[in-house]
Amino acid sequence: MFSGAQVSLYPMSDSFVGVITNAVGALDRHRDSLRIETDDVSTLLVGPPETLFTAMQEMFVAAAASGAHCVLSAAISRGCPGEPDDPICVSAALTSGFSPLDERKAAAIEAVRQSADTRQPAVAQFSLYVMGTDDHMDEIYGCIDFLKQSGVFTGSKHFCTKLGGDAGAIFGALREAFCRFGHPDAHITLDVTVSANSPSLA
């Protein structure tokens, strides 16, 4: 299994370089458990989902604390057949089997409830893509049903689901969507947008 993300941070501010540099610095404590590479478009994170989502949350919260309108955008992937297995990606979250959909939904809801509060409000929207199977919509609808009961669901839009609440619960819901829907060995991706401090919400 190979899992990781291409993550970009967009601070809508003249001081964007400093905000991004500071937020990427928040990843330093994960350098033993994540491979991290930054270029002019995104930062690659390779590692197990439980660490990936924690790292993205910390990066986002560090940027949002600047007070600027900030967006984190990420393409997150697991099980891509074109990527080699990597020992750094071994994850307890993906080796616990594939229980019936209702059990997975219940476990996901409980995990989001246990998310630690960050005191950073955020909104998000994302899409879950399940590949290599002709029943992908069953898993996608199962995930949407989980989200509706997650406490952070704010609405369905064309092509994606919208979330709102504390950044801790939002990144928790994204992690649960990624880990529990689609077979543990399947090729799964998320297209994620998380936003803070938007003047459109003022």
Next chain:
Amino acid sequence: MFSGAQVSLYPMSDSFVGVITNAVGALDRHRDSLRIETDDVSTLLVGPPETLFTAMQEMFVAAAASGAHCVLSAAISRGCPGEPDDPICVSAALTSGFSPLDERKAAAIEAVRQSADTRQPAVAQFSLYVMGTDDHMDEIYGCIDFLKQSGVFTGSKHFCTKLGGDAGAIFGALREAFCRFGHPDAHITLDVTVSANSPSLA
């Protein structure tokens, strides 16, 4: 068939509201052929791919002309089984059959060559996702092979392919990837990032 995109623009500038408002205004000339709805996170565009990619290109070029570091991020989708057919989406680009992969690659390369120049340099990275089939990697590898011959390929990264060149050729390559790979009736999505004026490239 239903096709469209959730598109966000991120100008890394204190003047981001004006840059976004101006760029969304560039969509006005497409209001007869696209459904357009903006909220606090993204702008929904619903319509045929040939118009969608032109509209996104114009929006991006309008924002980049501000001189600010700007990124356009989009989740682009066609054939999602959960979306209703819509007459506004009828497209000649998706009703021309499903020829062998080599023919589609050649046609895509030729279409990118014919892209009009915008004089706006850009870099991009994106992922193509093909759902509902167990041979999705054949189409994805076919698309990557097309990109390598497209004139805008700059490299493969984990989870995505990187492009660089004139914004016209880049959005042309994205359109061809979206329209020609995966069956015309399949559920296909792109996760796209296009960037201009990055100080990291200075």
